[in-house]
Amino acid sequence: MTREQLFEQILKKKSYLCVGLDTDPKKLPQHLLDTEDPVFEFNRQIIEATADLCVAYKPNIAFYEAQGPQGWVSLEKTLQVIPENIFTIADAKRGDIGNTSELYARAFFETMQFDSVTVAPYMGADSVKPFLVQEGKWVILLALTSNAGSQDFQMLRLEDGNEEYLFEQVLRTSATWATADQMMYVIGATQAEYVQRVRKLVPNHFLLVPGVGAQGGSLEDISRLGMNQQCGLLVNSARGIIYASSGRDFAAKAREAALAVQREMEVCLEQYVRHV
Numbered sequence: 464m465t466r467e468q469l470f471e472q473i474l475k476k477k478s479y480l481c482v483g484l485d486t487d488p489k490k491l492p493q494h495l496l497d498t499e500d501p502v503f504e505f506n507r508q509i510i511e512a513t514a515d516l517c518v519a520y521k522p523n524i525a526f527y528e529a530q531g532p533q534g535w536v537s538l539e540k541t542l543q544v545i546p547e548n549i550f551t552i553a554d555a556k557r558g559d560i561g562n563t564s565e566l567y568a569r570a571f572f573e574t575m576q577f578d579s580v581t582v583a584p585y586m587g588a589d590s591v592k593p594f595l596v597q598e599g600k601w602v603i604l605l606a607l608t609s610n611a612g613s614q615d616f617q618m619l620r621l622e623d624g625n626e627e628y629l630f631e632q633v634l635r636t637s638a639t640w641a642t643a644d645q646m647m648y649v650i651g652a653t654q655a656e657y658v659q660r661v662r663k664l665v666p667n668h669f670l671l672v673p674g675v676g677a678q679g680g681s682l683e684d685i686s687r688l689g690m691n692q693q694c695g696l697l698v699n700s701a702r703g704i705i706y707a708s709s710g711r712d713f714a715a716k717a718r719e720a721a722l723a724v725q726r727e728m729e730v731c732l733e734q735y736v737r738h739v
Contacts, residue, residue: 464550464578466644470693472518477729479694481519483701486526492713502537507544508714509705516721519697520545521552551578558583564593572600579603584633595641602646604637606630609651609674634664643667652680658688673699686731694736
């Protein structure tokens with residue numbers, strides 16, 4: 464999916480919602496436990512209930528890896544039922560060098576057929592560039608995250624006197640590795656006060672934004688500060704949507720939660736998208 468195609472979907476659905484499929488077997492509705500593949504059945508019903516309201520799905524790979532071989536089966540079946548016009552993100556946070564990164568890229572782009580994968584930049588260019596080789600695929604680079612530990616490294620000041628944070632150097636350097644048609648960045652919603660600094664360095668890139676809702680981030684703030692002429696945002700919500708109910712009505716309640724977010728996004732799109 465190209466940047467233009469993604470923007471077309473955003474305008475069509477009046478939504479830049481990414482639904483996180485962080486499916487924990489311990490949190491599944493009880494009635495699904497008797498099905499052949501409870502994780503897949505949960506995901507399938509969530510997707511059917513929300514596909515017209517979101518533009519991306521983001522399975523967190525750890526939730527599937529933890530289940531062993533069955534988890535990979537559930538993930539592959541999940542990908543098969545996601546409509547082709549919806550962007551898929553492997554939230555894997557991979558980062559290694561040489562052949563290892565090449566194989567990670569092959570796993571998620573060729574074997575699993577994801578559109579994109581999250582990548583950690585700590586090991587530098589040669590850990591990221593193998594993911595950029597395949598045409599039409601995206602790297603989503605960790606830049607400024609929502610967790611408390613982001614202060615440990617990402618917010619360190621550089622010592623060259625320019626008052627720049629380390630996360631800004633990550634943005635500045637990595638932006639030379641790929642265009643805005645190949646790379647996105649993870650920017651946590653709880654870091655909204657830094658979004659203007661992000662946009663000065665990467666004005667045209669899409670930002671994947673976790674942390675809205677359960678983690679306390681403001682959708683309005685991140686939209687006002689982070690939108691560009693092609694929206695430029697994918698805002699992720701997982702727990703607030705997929706676990707809106709633990710009963711037989713879980714899919715209906717997930718749709719209600721997603722619809723509430725989509726309606727707020729529609730207002731933000733009208734207010735803040737910088738049209739050409």
